[in-house]
Amino acid sequence: MKQHFFHTYPAINNALGKVNQTINDRITIKNTQLHDALQQMASNGGKYLRPAFFLLFANINHQTADEQEKLIKIASSLEVLHMATLIHDDIIDDSPKRRGAVSVQAAFGKDTAVYTGDFLFTIFFDLLVETMTGSAYLTRNARTMRKILTGELGQMDNRFDLDQSLLDYYRNVNGKTAAIFSLAAEEGAYFGHADHRTINLAKRIGQNIGISFQILDDILDYSGDERLNKPVLEDLATGVYSLPLLLTLQNHRHELEPLLAKKRQMTIEDIEKVQKIVVTHGGVEQAQEIATKFTQKAQTEIDELADKHTRKMLKLVANKLLTRVN
Amino acid sequence: MKQHFFHTYPAINNALGKVNQTINDRITIKNTQLHDALQQMASNGGKYLRPAFFLLFANINHQTADEQEKLIKIASSLEVLHMATLIHDDIIDDSPKRRGAVSVQAAFGKDTAVYTGDFLFTIFFDLLVETMTGSAYLTRNARTMRKILTGELGQMDNRFDLDQSLLDYYRNVNGKTAAIFSLAAEEGAYFGHADHRTINLAKRIGQNIGISFQILDDILDYSGDERLNKPVLEDLATGVYSLPLLLTLQNHRHELEPLLAKKRQMTIEDIEKVQKIVVTHGGVEQAQEIATKFTQKAQTEIDELADKHTRKMLKLVANKLLTRVN
Incomplete structure (x- = not known):
């Protein structure tokens, strides 16, 4: 994973190294060639945010060696699930790049990408069965995977739909992004032997951070920041209308509609016009404010956590994560 | 499912109706539209062969009501896994049809098809967790799913490869088709409380029938029988060389090579020529003989089963299944 992100948190950084090793061993x-591509994807690209959240909540340094081994596997399962969904997402988005390298679908074709994602699902499955048989979290994991997919499918259903509500957007974001952050936090607390109240708090913290994270990601499309290796306005070109645009549509539909009505025939110029309209009318700022609300909600919930160390670590990480566009 | 296939076996037919209901309830x-397409796929198209094999080995009519409910769920998991792989296979093959209707990818696009297959994997997962937590069969299921995928990936690796061996072919067939038949039979015996010897026999019977089933399916490409709604020689056009062709290549490569070297540029005429060469030189007959050997192996193993009723039923079903091209 990207070493720089957690290098100031040696305990987490060290555990994430083991997560990386576990994933490489399983692939x-x-x-x-495919093997190498997967290893490259697992090793060089990601920030391992989901495993990191899990490990923070699991308080990994205060667990026994056996427990630590199990926690590393569960942390790995989260990243493997994430990788699988990324590979399948890239098929849908026709993405040429992923994590700074050529995407699996671009390098090996969509056909191989379908099976490669499926292959990772079986690794995900294995890791769960090895670590949480008998617990309700097996079912929770299946349900989370389903939430991710129904979020993605919901987003596809709403493509090019000018009448979709903010609720549709939140529902899809909740599924495709927040569900796995929420699960990571919740099962971190659970498998770290936290009490019932902490587990529930963790679940909400993960969800709020996840929503905020996705809104900030969507804002990047409009602010044109390419640090994520994500083609600017890729979403817009494929009819995915995210929060900044949906907010602008509420009061400036007459300006946007003629451009958006062109759908896939929109030119780069059209897209730039849309971007300008959204920025000019404060769509990005408003979205930023909403993201901040979700972040603050998470911060308040983090303050309620009993463990001082976890509190401190989480605040640092959440801040770092959620201020990347400022 | 296709009612006619098992209508003469009321016990199995009745249980398969419940499997169909279980799947519909979960989807x-x-x-x-997608919901309707999945229901249509689950209800009208398939012969439910994998659940049927499972139920035969599980001896479902001699189990308690609670046990029967569990067995119906496991039988459903096999069909759901099969459906998921079919939906993803159709993406790879660009298949316009599936089970006599328009395929998910043709009706909704490849994008939706990717997520729909994934969605079914989560249903598969749920059904397993509900029925076999604590047993080694959770892992066996994950491994089987992986075998299917590596079989499919292996087949893709061997596309247009004139030098692939029969062993490559068998390995891929074993993965993509036989693994799930083998699992169905094995876990049928296991969850039907059979003894260790029977479970092992079941596993081998399923595997041999599965291989034979796939070879016969591949033969259909060359005999041009369209009863399966499978475009004739679809495999050949996409570079998948199956047994009849591989056998013919062994002694008549000089005739085939100029045609096959055209790869995706092969015309319908070229494909017809290849078909003719394969048929003329006995490739279909030889493949048929090999399929018969696998069938006979399965028959011999079926004879070793202790339960007379299971023996009789299995022989009838295996015969019906494996003589469809005669």
Whole structure:
């Protein structure tokens, strides 16, 4: 994973190194090129945010060696699930790049990408079965995976839909992004032997951070920041209308509609015009304010956590994560 | 499912009706059209062969009501896994049809098809967690799913490869088709409380029938029988060389190579020529003989089963299944 993100938190950084190792050990696939591509994706690209959240809540440094081993596996399961959904998302988005390298679908074709994502689902499954058999979290994981997919499917249903509500947007974001952050935090607390109240808090913290994270990601499309290796306005070109645009549509539909009505025939110029309208009318600022509300909600909930160390670490990480566009 | 296939076996037919109901109950997806497409796929298209094999080995009529309910769920998991892989396979094959209707990818696009297959994997997962937590079969299921995918990936790796061996072919067939038949039979025996010897026999019977089933399916490409709604020689056009062709290549490569070297540029005429060469030189007959050997192996193993009723039923079903091209 990207070493720089957690390098100031040696305990987490060290555990994430083990997560990386676990994932590499599991990705044994006969096709050498594909194997290398997966290893590259697992090793060089991601910030391992979901495992990191899990490990923070699990308080990994205060667990026994056996427990630590189990926690590393669960942390790995979260990243593997995330990787699988990324690979399948890239098929849908026709993304040429992922995590700074060529995406699996661009390098090996969509066909291989379908099976590669599926292959990772089986690794995800294995890691769960090895660590949480008998607990309700097996079912929770299946449900979370379903939430991710129904969020993605919901987003597809709403493509090019000028009449979608903010609620539709939140529902889709909740599924495609927040559900896994929420699960990571919740099962972190649970498998770290936290009490019932902390587990519930964790779940909400994860969800609020997840929503905020996605809104900030969507804002990047309009602010044109390319640090994420994400083509600017890629979403807009494929009819995915995110928060800054939906907010602007509420009062400036007459300006946007003629441009958006062109759908896939929109030119780069059209897209730039849309971007300008959204920025000019404060769509980005408003979205930023909403993201801040979700972040503050998470901060308040973090303050309610009993463990001082976890509180401090989480605040640092959440801040770092959620201020990347400022 | 296709009512006619098991209508002469009322016990199995009745249980398969419940499997169909279970699957329909689980497929709750917000998008109405997609929901209808999945229900249609689950209800009208398939022969439910994998659940049927499972139920035969599980001896379902001699189990308690509670046990029967559990067995119906496991039988459903097999069909759901099969459906998920079919939906993803159709993306790879660009198949316009599936089970006599328009395929999910043709009706809704490849994008939706990716997520729909994934969605079914979560249903598969749920059904397993509800029925076999604590048993080694959770892991066996994950491993089987991986075998299917590595079989499919292996087949893709071997596309247009004139030098692939029969072993490559068998390995891929074993993964993509036989693994799930083998699992169905094995876990049928296991969850039907059979003894260790029977469970092992079941596993081998399922595998041999599965291989034979796939070879016969591949033969259909060359005999041009369209009863399966499978475009004739679809495999050949996409570079998948199956047994009849591989056998013919062994002694008649000089005739085939100039045609096959055209790869995706092959015309319908070229494909017809290849078909003719394969048929003329006995490739279909030889493949048929090999399929018969696997069938006979399965028959011999079926004879070793202790339960007379299971033996009789299995022989009838295996015969019906494996003589469809005669």
